Amino acid sequence: MNIKEKLDILSDAAKYDASCSSSGSSRQGKHGNTSSSGICHSWTPDGRCISLLKILLSNVCMFDCVYCLNRRSNDIRRATFTVDEIVKITTDFYKRNYIEGLFLSSAVFLSPDDTMRRMMEVAKKLRREKGFGGYIHLKSIPGASDELVEEAGRYADRLSVNIELPSNVSLNKLAPDKNKEDIFGSMSYIGKNYLENKEERKKHRKAPTFAPAGHSTQMIIGASPESDRQIVTLSSGLYDKFALKRVYYSAYIPINEDVRLPEPQIITPLLREHRLYQADWLLRFYNFKADEILPVTAPNLDVDFDPKTAWALRNYHQFPIEANTASYEWLLRVPGIGVQGAKRIVMARRHTSLDFSHLKKMGIVMKRARFFITCRGHILDNLRTSPQMIAMTLKPKKSVEDTQLLLKI
Ligand code: SF4
Known part of the structure; x- marks a missing residue:
């Protein structure tokens, strides 16, 4: 399979990941500054639109998450980039000004460590061998070793670990190969390193960075029955506990048919996703508590009012x-x-x-x-x-x- 065919498959497979909008960092690079992360087109905090190459390293997955197009049991076209192929595409696109950075995610190919190592190698080569100054957002694979995550954080602007579903019950049901210990373990490790690095860099400005744009996560909304109150309470806890920069909410899109999923005609309104982002904004910038936004008596966000x-x-x-x-x-x-x-x-x-x-x-x-x-x-x-x-x-x-x-x- 040639590189163009791989690009078609692996950029299309990446489109369901919402956790790459921007908020955050600036890196002085050889080729200028870029800020933050994103999918194809994203917006920086100052309103600037930036474009990122958003691809998967591989859509060959050893896991079988019920809601996912790339799950092991689906009969789809599969492809895997080599490290050098991604480095080449990214630098070519960057030099031509098509993109200002890279958002790299992946299915769990062979093992969490193997996948994480390849993703880390992409970032390392881009920075060290190509002098790449653009934005890099790497998806961290839950269960990958701390050493690999730590090394990835040295080259990436942002790391993210998808929480996927708003409760452990739903995670066990819809993503049976995953477990909350791996997900929270990765988040905790990244959050701790991010905060320590921030402190270190206050003392020593030339200390190497660790994910200076912080870390984020993505939650699928509507594939499982949790209320908005449960979702916003969980997000609030994630911000407090793991120093997350952003929680992204992704309205569930029915792709697969499975008895464990909602009926295909039950569609999660985009308005729900929008309201969750508004609630999230109140948590982060308006000093609201989750309990105030969604008390027990009103567990779901209002359709008519923000x-x-x-x-x-x-x-x-x-x-x-x-x-x-x-x-x-x-x-x-x-x-x-x-x-x-x-x-x-x-x-x-x-x-x-x-x-x-x-x-x-x-x-x-x-x-x-x-x-x-x-x-x-x-x-x-x-x-x-x-x-x-x-x-x-x-x-x-x-x-x-x-x-x-x-x-x-
Ligand atoms: S780990 Fe689950 S969500 Fe991720 S690509 Fe594999 S099947 Fe999809």
Whole structure:
């Protein structure tokens, strides 16, 4: 099989992995800077679109995860790159400016160690022999030895270990060859090394890096019955325990037929994935706890409202708050006020007493914020209302696009 045929098979096989969007690092390289990771096209934290070569090293798998196209029992075309082939493709594409980096994942080919070694060799050759300064995101194979992971981290910007499913019960059922000890063991090892390396580099700026863009994971949503509350609680624990940079949520796409999977006509709405990302954002940047976003009484995210608005409606007795005196943390909890908006309010009110026209100029989304905030003790337009009325006002009118978002996979 020639390299072009392998590329067709192994780039197509990689498309189901969502854990490569960007957030994060910069590496001064011979050929310029790149930031962060991603699939084909991704966005850096500053909004820059970058392109990455996203491929598998191999789709020959010794495992048989029920939901996966590459599982051992599927009759599909198989291919495996050599280390040199990936190095060649990556450098060729990079020199031609087709890509700014590499996202390399793999099925478990021969053994976790064998797969991890080959992936590490790709990164090592790119950095050491080719002087490659682009972004490298390597998928770490659970069960691979710590030494190989440690070496991979020396050359990669980011490592990731897929958690795959939101509970151990579902992992045992749908990915019977995998086990949580290997997955959490790898995450723990990477997280520990990442934090230690960060500290080391504060003391010695020239100390070698270890995955400077941190590590991430991916969870499949909808292949198993866990509630959004279980998922967000798990993510919150992963952030706290393993210093993860990102949890990626991937709406389950029915590829295989198997009694252990949901009926093929049961489609996971993209809106669910979208809402989980919004909830995740609240965990990471808005100081929300998982329990606040999804209490026992509301275990699934609202279809009509983003999680912050849903929380504010449930907690309307704590509003309105005064823009001129509320703490930064409380400003962040107002629907329509983001991190930048809250910072602008805190800065501006040092010099003047704010009114609603100031807030509008700062980019606050008054359509939502007006129900939850006062300026100089006044509510906008003397708007006195109830959570029910606010919900009716804010409830989106379903457009054709919304319906597509709800249905599309
Ligand atoms: S380990 Fe499981 S999810 Fe990964 S490629 Fe193999 S069958 Fe697919």
